[in-house]
Amino acid sequence: MKFRTILFLLPVVVLIVSCNKHGRNLEITERYFDKIKHEGDNAGLTMFFTQMPKGGDLHHHYSGALYAETYLDWAGKKGLRINTDSWRLDTNRSDITIDSLKRNTALYRKVLEVWSDEDFSDNFHLQEPPDQHFFNTFGYFGNISKDFYHAGLEEIKDEAEKENVQYIETMLNFPHMGVKLNPALNDSMENLQYSKDTVRLYKVFSSFVNAIEADPGYNKSETDYIKELYTAHESIDDTAFTMRFQAYAVRTLPPENVFATLYGCFDAVVRDKSALLVGVNIVAPENNYIAMRDYWLHMQMFRYLKKMFPSVKTDMHAGELCLGMVKPQDLTYHIHDAVFTANADRIGHGVDIPYETEAQATLKKMKADSIAVEINLTSNEFILGVKGNDHPVNLYYDAGVAIVISTDDAGVSRNNLTSQYVLLASRYHYSYQQIKAFVFNSITYSFMKPAEKAALKEKLNRKFDAFEAAIANDYHNSK
């Protein structure tokens, strides 16, 4: 063979050898995963998933992601004290300092129990319902979480990097609408919700939009909001770690507040040309009285705003409900309406799908339209008591719906993304390749720009090659 021909063929040979090597590493990794899974070796699974690249965490609340210990450190820095009756932060001289609290093991432990899910399941005493406990925690640290955006986002990034997570899409804050609201609109929207008159309702929305746009305070609230996001993001080196934000409205507020905030959210995503803000969500307990009462109205708001801002992606908490939490008939339509009426791009939780009247049609549509479902196993177990075979993750998988694995509120739940993969692998029969596909879903179904997704996928491929090579090497040497 001539020298030039050898030179020409060399890259092809290198490629074949490298493909064979990757294929062999993948095969050994699969074998090792099957072994620890079938042995029920949860410690082995934890080590495996700690090291496995996990792509993105797409269902992530900033304030719920931080641990109570961090909030106490910040409270100490601000010179705040803690009231040992209410467990709230304040400045009263009669309350104890954070330093004294930290030196008192019993009191310190108590704050962790009140401010998070710590010890909730291990203690036998009278306690509030788990869903109420979970959502109440935000009332203790919500305010201070906003005073330390730089430190908070940095901590979230550091934790993510330590467990090999490449991307976070977090719900940081919402636009504080500096516009004059008209409480009469609440009654008008409620009446139209009662009659399901969408024609007149959209006229109300339209005149409300005009009033918002004409309000002298509106532009400032939007620019302030976007500026706040960019200032918060300053501490993250975008070339080293990718973090993006979702805006959101709170579904337990009166309809005019929800609509005004949603309008501000959609508009802010469009105004933010650099796309740090990538989507819109709706949050807060779905079983709350107002959230249940206004569900139809909220779906119409999303539908209307999606038409107005067609490029804006939406991710909706929908179906975070279970039997016994609400009336059975209220379990029958939330995911369906988020998909068919509100045109959601992703569904958060989606737990009540087995109870929904049009479940099959919804699953088909989610598959056809590439609407992913975000699975939050610990959160669903704690808040809803839904776990194991009661959880619909297999229903989604079997219907061909794209699955992503996420944390929801790692700080409140006192877990991390690794633990969610351990639960998934130990409870359900997914292979390594299927789980790897879920990891890639977390980039594919994120709301990043296409070029950013492509770059992160490439990075993820390289990380998986390195991970599988390391597993293959360790497993080979251990035998």
Ligand SMILES: [Zn+2]
């Ligand atoms: Zn959530």
